Amino acid sequence: MLRNQGIQASGIWVQYRLYIIFAIVVILIFGFLPRSNDHGVGLLHSSSSASPREQAANSTLGFEKLIALSPRPSWRTRGLKAAADLVGLDFHVPIQPHNPEELVTAFEQIGKDQGKKGPGHGSARAWLAHLDMLKYVIAQGYETAFIVEDDVDFDVRLKDQIRLISDNVREFTFATDRTPYGIDWDVLWLGHCGSAIEDSMPPTLKYRDETRCKTELYSGWSKHFLRDKLEEDHRLVQTSMQTVCTFGYGVTRKGAQKVLELLGTGGNEAYDVSMGSFCRSEQLRCIVVNPQIMNHYEPPKDAGYLSPVHVGDGQGAAADDSSFETKMGTTGNIMQSARCKALFNDVCMRPPSEM
Numbered sequence: 460m461l462r463n464q465g466i467q468a469s470g471i472w473v474q475y476r477l478y479i480i481f482a483i484v485v486i487l488i489f490g491f492l493p494r495s496n497d498h499g500v501g502l503l504h505s506s507s508s509a510s511p512r513e514q515a516a517n518s519t520l521g522f523e524k525l526i527a528l529s530p531r532p533s534w535r536t537r538g539l540k541a542a543a544d545l546v547g548l549d550f551h552v553p554i555q556p557h558n559p560e561e562l563v564t565a566f567e568q569i570g571k572d573q574g575k576k577g578p579g580h581g582s583a584r585a586w587l588a589h590l591d592m593l594k595y596v597i598a599q600g601y602e603t604a605f606i607v608e609d610d611v612d613f614d615v616r617l618k619d620q621i622r623l624i625s626d627n628v629r630e631f632t633f634a635t636d637r638t639p640y641g642i643d644w645d646v647l648w649l650g651h652c653g654s655a656i657e658d659s660m661p662p663t664l665k666y667r668d669e670t671r672c673k674t675e676l677y678s679g680w681s682k683h684f685l686r687d688k689l690e691e692d693h694r695l696v697q698t699s700m701q702t703v704c705t706f707g708y709g710v711t712r713k714g715a716q717k718v719l720e721l722l723g724t725g726g727n728e729a730y731d732v733s734m735g736s737f738c739r740s741e742q743l744r745c746i747v748v749n750p751q752i753m754n755h756y757e758p759p760k761d762a763g764y765l766s767p768v769h770v771g772d773g774q775g776a777a778a779d780d781s782s783f784e785t786k787m788g789t790t791g792n793i794m795q796s797a798r799c800k801a802l803f804n805d806v807c808m809r810p811p812s813e814m
């Protein structure tokens with residue numbers, strides 16, 4: 460009897476040992492695999508297994524968060540949503556705190572006693588909104604974030620463009636990690652309205668991108684730099700030189716804090732101008748992709764459009780927002796606007812100009 464039981468018991472072991480060994484192996488593998496990060500991204504969905512360029516093409520463009528700066532829902536945010544859905548982006552629109560007039564006015568005055576040119580009222584309000592956004596990014600503890608203004612626009616081929624930007628920014632910064640853009644920068648300035656290309660500037664990296672705006676179709680003050688210093692169908696990764704307009708820019712965790720500390724001191728015409736000057740003086744490490752991949756969309760002029768900054772600066776009053784929704788406007792320097800494709804199934808490039 461005893462012998463028999465012994466035989467039966469070992470029979471069960473023989474019968475099930477493969478399952479038992481398999482179970483032990485599974486427990487060991489999952490027990491010792493590194494834990495996914497503390498943001499709750501599951502092991503199987505962890506993006507770190509994707510290549511840097513494929514991370515860059517995810518719904519937050521390879522940043523931890525993609526954020527739109529917006530005072531309130533309007534044609535701007537609705538158009539942005541349509542464009543984002545079309546190309547597969549996921550924007551987060553945090554509630555923007557309303558700053559009191561006194562704070563805005565006080566900010567305008569900073570540095571005036573030292574002869575600095577302060578911002579106009581609307582520019583000061585927009586400036587403070589950017590600072591509030593940086594505080595939000597810092598408080599959330601994001602590793603990286605990309606901030607856009609809510610009238611931003613981009614090409615329907617944005618994901619192709621961003622893969623190339625990932626490849627080339629990584630090369631430009633000698634990145635050895637597996638992040639989409641490395642982390643050796645404070646500001647990654649992808650949406651702007653022009654950047655200079657100077658002979659004396661630090662080394663640049665040129666790459667081919669056939670989706671970029673043709674030089675003859677470009678509109679903006681920096682057009683002659685494209686004509687004289689960069690061949691057709693190419694973009695340049697470069698250090699920021701006189702870059703203006705903050706349509707879209709990435710910040711690293713430490714970059715957000717540095718920008719806040721430097722630009723929080725006011726004393727310049729506008730947020731973008733101040734950013735450009737701290738980039739130029741190399742107090743900020745700013746990487747620019749030139750020409751830009753993001754630009755602002757503007758409703759048709761004859762619909763009475765005036766930007767909130769200009770209204771705030773006292774240059775007039777804007778027409779009722781809703782009148783802009785049915786008439787197509789323009790976006791400069793973007794060959795195939797995602798907004799116009801999504802909203803009007805059309806292209807809407809602003810006519811070329813030297814300004």
Ligand SMILES: *[C@@H]1O[C@H](CO)[C@@H](O)[C@H](O)[C@H]1NC(C)=O
Pocket residue numbers: 506507514515517518519520521522523524549639
């Ligand atoms: C996109 O990639 C970045 C970098 O890997 C990551 O931090 C972010 O969470 C990803 N976005 C989504 C929606 O998974």
